[in-house]
Amino acid sequence: MTGGSLLEVDHLTKSYARGGVFGRQSFDAVRDVSFSLPAERPEVFAIIGESGSGKTTLARMILNMITPTAGSIRFRGGELTALRSRSDRLAFMKQVQPIFQNPFEAFNPLKRVDRYLLISARNFLGAKSRTERERAADGALNKVGLSLAEIRRRFPHELSGGQLQRVAIARALISEPSLLVADEPVSMVDASLRMSIVNLFRTLRDDLGVSIIYITHDLATAYYISDRIIIMRKGEVVESGPARSVLDKPKHPYSQLLKDSLLSPDPSGKGVLTGTSPAVRQVRAGTHGSEPETQALRLNERSPHEAER
Ligand code: ADP
Numbered sequence: 001m002t003g004g005s006l007l008e009v010d011h012l013t014k015s016y017a018r019g020g021v022f023g024r025q026s027f028d029a030v031r032d033v034s035f036s037l038p039a040e041r042p043e044v045f046a047i048i049g050e051s052g053s054g055k056t057t058l059a060r061m062i063l064n065m066i067t068p069t070a071g072s073i074r075f076r077g078g079e080l081t082a083l084r085s086r087s088d089r090l091a092f093m094k095q096v097q098p099i100f101q102n103p104f105e106a107f108n109p110l111k112r113v114d115r116y117l118l119i120s121a122r123n124f125l126g127a128k129s130r131t132e133r134e135r136a137a138d139g140a141l142n143k144v145g146l147s148l149a150e151i152r153r154r155f156p157h158e159l160s161g162g163q164l165q166r167v168a169i170a171r172a173l174i175s176e177p178s179l180l181v182a183d184e185p186v187s188m189v190d191a192s193l194r195m196s197i198v199n200l201f202r203t204l205r206d207d208l209g210v211s212i213i214y215i216t217h218d219l220a221t222a223y224y225i226s227d228r229i230i231i232m233r234k235g236e237v238v239e240s241g242p243a244r245s246v247l248d249k250p251k252h253p254y255s256q257l258l259k260d261s262l263l264s265p266d267p268s269g270k271g272v273l274t275g276t277s278p279a280v281r282q283v284r285a286g287t288h289g290s291e292p293e294t295q296a297l298r299l300n301e302r303s304p305h306e307a308e309r
């Protein structure tokens, strides 16, 4: 065990080949990224960056879904590359759970959503009886403001995007993880529900002691809920520190550009810089801190994505 870290990401790089058979080159989707999360104090840690900055690649390495080209990841002191046996991998998966961007893709449209929770309860908790599994599912749903009775026998399309993302979070909570890795978890969720979901992350941090890696291109929600942030550009971290101080006074020109611009989801769900936004400056110039919820919502309302939902 290394002293007191939940997660240590150390000089992490992921390279991919780019180009054809001839003149094949390699480029770094993630380059030399380091950060750590403390074990003793749960945090909401935001990874911010526009589309293509390497956020998902970083998340997939942390989730042990892809292997780094260089560098290391330690969870509670243990190297991820050393997780070889099935039982070690299962133990890791119990502790580190993913939440994906689009809940409608995360659930099979032909399967009832309660099944996912009951199966997780069986696989992760070894809950043998139906009653045990139902109790675990209901308990996890209660933590996200739902109940088993509400979603029983429902298909994904019978729930709203916000409800379904809550079910996905409940499913992730079944195994009582200590880290959630949420990759743009609210970019497909209706603006009016976004704050309630990101607020839920804070509640989970405070009530359950879960640390959360919150990946986003939405500065407003990151500002509002995160303890610390890193800002990524083209695979590299350009700035890091406490969320408020970094976003109040960004030092790197790219962070300043981000702050002055509106990073919003386009209809395909990718973060694109949509240019200078007077709304952002208005919010910043105004009274942030007094009404963060409304401010964040106002920012989000400018997203072109909202129009079609
Ligand atoms: P983000 O999540 O910030 O949008 P990604 O991590 O998805 O960024 O992608 C970062 C860069 O790496 C992009 O240029 C993307 O095209 C590239 N990339 C991601 N996955 C692969 C892959 N499996 N093979 C080749 N290139 C990839």
Ligand code: MG
Pocket: 055, 056, 057, 183
């Ligand atoms: Mg991504």
